[in-house]
Structures are given as C-alpha cells and as structure tokens.
Amino acid sequence: MSEPAQPHILHADLDAFYASVEQRDDPQLRDRPVIVGAGVVLSASYQARACGVYTPMGVNKALQLCPDAVIVKPHFTAYSDASKQVFEIFEHTTPLVEGLSIDEAFLDVHGMELLSGSSTDIAAKLKREVRETVGLPITVGVARTKHLAKVASGVAKPDGLLVVPLGGELTFLHPLPVEHLWGVGPVTARKLHNHGIDRVGQIAALEEDALVAILGKAAAHHLHALANNRDPRPVHVGRRRRSIGSQHATGLSRLPSAPDELDVTIVGLVDRVTRRVRAARRVGRTVVLRMRFGDYTRATRSHTLAMATNETQTILSAIRALVTSTMPLIRREGLTMVGITVSNLENDDAFQLALPFGRRPPRAVDAIVDQVREKFGASALTRASQLGRDDGMSVPLLPEPLPD
Ligand SMILES: [Mg+2]
Structure with a gap:
C-alpha cells in the first residue's frame, strides 16, 4: 500500500x-x-x-x-x-x-x-x-x-x-518523562534517573552502547528504538475478531417498515459489511439480523450458509429471507434499529486481487466495485434507488451483475 x-x-x-x-x-x-x-x-x-x-x-x-x-x-x-x-x-x-x-x-x-x-x-x-x-x-x-x-x-x-x-513525532516524544515509553516500569525508570536520564529525548541522544551499560542489551535496544521513533510493527488482527457487522439506528423515530424502503437500508448495510469482510480477507458462514423494535424489545435471527462466503449477493439473499420471515413482527412494532453481522469468519485463502478474465463469477463483480471505490471514492458507483438519499450512511450500492 x-x-x-x-x-x-x-x-x-x-x-x-x-x-x-x-x-x-x-x-x-x-x-x-x-x-x-x-x-x-x-x-x-x-x-x-x-x-x-x-x-x-x-x-x-x-x-x-x-x-x-x-x-x-x-x-x-x-x-x-x-x-x-x-x-x-x-x-x-x-x-x-x-x-x-x-x-x-x-x-x-x-x-x-x-x-x-x-x-x-x-x-x-x-x-x-x-x-x-x-x-x-x-x-x-x-x-x-x-x-x-x-x-x-x-x-x-x-x-x-x-x-x-x-x-x-520527535517533537512530541522527546520532552516526555521516560515513564511514558512502553516497557519502562518503576525499576527501569529508577535506573535511568540514577544516571540523570529523565526525558525520552535524552535516551534518543545516547549511543545505544551507553544505554546497554545501564539497562542491558535487550531493554537498551528496545528503548533506543522507541525513543528514536522506530516502531515498524503493523496492527495484527487477532483471533478475537470472529464477526463483522454494521447497524443503522434512528433515535426515537422509526425506520420505514414498508418492504421497499426497508430493503434500501438492508442493501446499504450488507454492502458496507461485505466490503469490510473482503477488505479483511475473510469469509463467513453465518449471517445475523438484529432488530430493535418501537417498544424497545429486541430480536435476533440468523442463518448458516452451506459455504463460507464474502459475496454481497449471497449474503444479501440470506438477510432478505430473514427479513421476510420477520415482516409481521416488523409491521406490528416498527423498527428503530436494524443491524447485520457476518460471523463464523475464517481466512479467505482464495482471495483474488487480480480480476479474472473471461467469464466473471459473482465475486469478481464485488472485487471490481471495491476497487473502483477504493480509487474514486464511495460515491463513484451508486445504485439507482440510492440516488438523492441522505440517511446519514455512506452511500450503499448493490451492483447489477455485469454482462459477460
Ligand atoms: Mg484502560
């Protein structure tokens, strides 16, 4: 990148x-x-x-x-x-x-x-x-x-x-007390203070060997790098992350419960979530629909797919089926929050960055859309039903399948 x-x-x-x-x-x-x-x-x-x-x-x-x-x-x-x-x-x-x-x-x-x-x-x-x-x-x-x-x-x-x-970075870091460096506890701080070293900038100005004499090799190397703002570690997505979701809430007013209007919100949420799942190079097997109703009660519906996926169309179909089955309840109580989550995530080993030639499977459409938006912004592609809407969400999109 x-x-x-x-x-x-x-x-x-x-x-x-x-x-x-x-x-x-x-x-x-x-x-x-x-x-x-x-x-x-x-x-x-x-x-x-x-x-x-x-x-x-x-x-x-x-x-x-x-x-x-x-x-x-x-x-x-x-x-x-x-x-x-x-x-x-x-x-x-x-x-x-x-x-x-x-x-x-x-x-x-x-x-x-x-x-x-x-x-x-x-x-x-x-x-x-x-x-x-x-x-x-x-x-x-x-x-x-x-x-x-x-x-x-x-x-x-x-x-x-x-x-x-x-x-x-260095202007911010150097005047700070050494205690602010990651890994400096009371013992290390005392050793540094004993040598008249109180500020991060003083550590940065030392030769690393001089610091080794005070703290030993490993700690000296670590702190010298940090004091000079050398920290190339990327953010690692841990095992903790098992789901990706998004929700849309209105304060006290209600979301439209007419099927067409609600579908626009659902499409936007599915689009947003599947884009994030793809960006994280993940696929998921379970789709979850969460709802809060006008009387503050909540309900959750989920469906587990035969195969893990990150395709917009597949996940949207599953969510739409869940919405349809809940429609009587939605009509009766009115929705104040709707959220969707893709869970049971696993790594997408087959993730392709290159566009395949010839016949395009559905996921290639998603990849094209993601790439166009990465390059030109979220509003570069918009579904006709979304035009002119301003519901406080990023502009959602469901691509029509491209012709072969
Ligand atoms: Mg805390």
Whole structure:
C-alpha cells in the first residue's frame, strides 16, 4: 500500500474501565472516588487516583489515602458485556483491530479517508459512539506507529483525543518523562534517573552502547528504538475478531417498515459489511439480523450458509429471507434499529486481487466495485434507488451483475 498521508493508527483505551462501569450503573457513585476491588484495588476512578490510589494496591492502604472512597465489589459480567459492545464499535470502525486487553485495542484506519474521513474524524466519532452507545469515557491516541499512538493516549487520559501529526513525532516524544515509553516500569525508570536520564529525548541522544551499560542489551535496544521513533510493527488482527457487522439506528423515530424502503437500508448495510469482510480477507458462514423494535424489545435471527462466503449477493439473499420471515413482527412494532453481522469468519485463502478474465463469477463483480471505490471514492458507483438519499450512511450500492 502507499505511504499514509496522515497518522493512521489509533490506540483506543477505556478510562478507569471497571470504576467507570460502576459509576455509569450507579448514579450515586458519579464524581466520587470509587475503588473497585476486594482486598486489592483492581480499578480506581480518577477522583480516587487524585488521592494517590493506584493499581495494584491493598484496599486498606487505599482507604488511608482516600478515606472518602467508596469500595465496590467487581461486577465482571457487566465489564465483559461493556467490553463486547466497545469491541463491536471498534470492529465497525475498521476491519483492522488488534485487541490488547478487555478495554484496549489498536485500530488501523489506513486507506479509509474516502469512506470515513480523516483519522482525527474517525477517532472523534469512535469516542462519541462509545459514550453514546456504551456510556463510557474512552481516550484515543492517533499516530504513525503503534507505540506513539499508545503514548499519545497515555498523555491524553482521561477522556482525551490526541493526534501526533506526521513529522511531529520527535517533537512530541522527546520532552516526555521516560515513564511514558512502553516497557519502562518503576525499576527501569529508577535506573535511568540514577544516571540523570529523565526525558525520552535524552535516551534518543545516547549511543545505544551507553544505554546497554545501564539497562542491558535487550531493554537498551528496545528503548533506543522507541525513543528514536522506530516502531515498524503493523496492527495484527487477532483471533478475537470472529464477526463483522454494521447497524443503522434512528433515535426515537422509526425506520420505514414498508418492504421497499426497508430493503434500501438492508442493501446499504450488507454492502458496507461485505466490503469490510473482503477488505479483511475473510469469509463467513453465518449471517445475523438484529432488530430493535418501537417498544424497545429486541430480536435476533440468523442463518448458516452451506459455504463460507464474502459475496454481497449471497449474503444479501440470506438477510432478505430473514427479513421476510420477520415482516409481521416488523409491521406490528416498527423498527428503530436494524443491524447485520457476518460471523463464523475464517481466512479467505482464495482471495483474488487480480480480476479474472473471461467469464466473471459473482465475486469478481464485488472485487471490481471495491476497487473502483477504493480509487474514486464511495460515491463513484451508486445504485439507482440510492440516488438523492441522505440517511446519514455512506452511500450503499448493490451492483447489477455485469454482462459477460
Ligand atoms: Mg484502560
């Protein structure tokens, strides 16, 4: 791929995750020092951190530092539910998500400018979605490398958004305390301070050999590279990613439940999702239709295909069959949210970038469409029924089969 024209790696990290979930779920805890733990502090709200509470620390010691703190027992089901919701938002943002832990991931948005705007726009939208859908604060760092994106989110916490511009990496990094480098814990920091090294720029200015004498070979090599902003690691899509989905929600108003009108929304969602599945070089076997009705109840319908696929037409047909079978319910209650997901994902070993000549199988149509849009933008190809629509989604498309 071409060199990115903007910093393209996001590090997204929920703020004081467990404590924030507790504050979300119990209004009496908001704006108060909250400690989640039993014996040991597992998470502390920023109000508790202000008194010097950190993780891990004994709860008794934490209470000495922060006598007003409220101690809450952990609710792991709530954390895992919140994590799932947040990762769904990550995965709707880009196919390239590398989960680091329950509340933290790298997202690579390279090449998404045409579809989704600048990486700054994408990061701002991600923050908004997590706040509105899950009710939690999240900090996002944006930079050219993973390390710098993580450093940026660390500097921006809590509830921050910090973009390190291309070319501004060393200006950002060098004045920071050495503790901000990935891998510098209290022990390494003390060794560095003992040699008068307090800032990242001082590490960068040293010969690597001089650093080896202080920290040993492996740590010196690692930190010297980071201090000079050498971090070529790409974002790795982990095993965590088992599905790709997208949804369309209206606030209190309803989606049209007339079959033709609803179909336009469905086509747009299927188009968006299958494009992401193909971009991630994946195929999936199960299609899932999720709905929320006017009375706030929800329903899920799924269908497992005979073979894994990423073809727009095949997945659309399966989703349309699910919609048809649910139509009586949709008519009665009215839809306020519809989402589709392709799951049971596996790698697409047969993924072809080159266009086949001669007879074109259906997937070649998808590949052509994806390539045209990659080159000329999402609106370069539009189905007639989508023209003139503005429903807040990227312009969807279902190609008519090309003539042989
Ligand atoms: Mg976190």
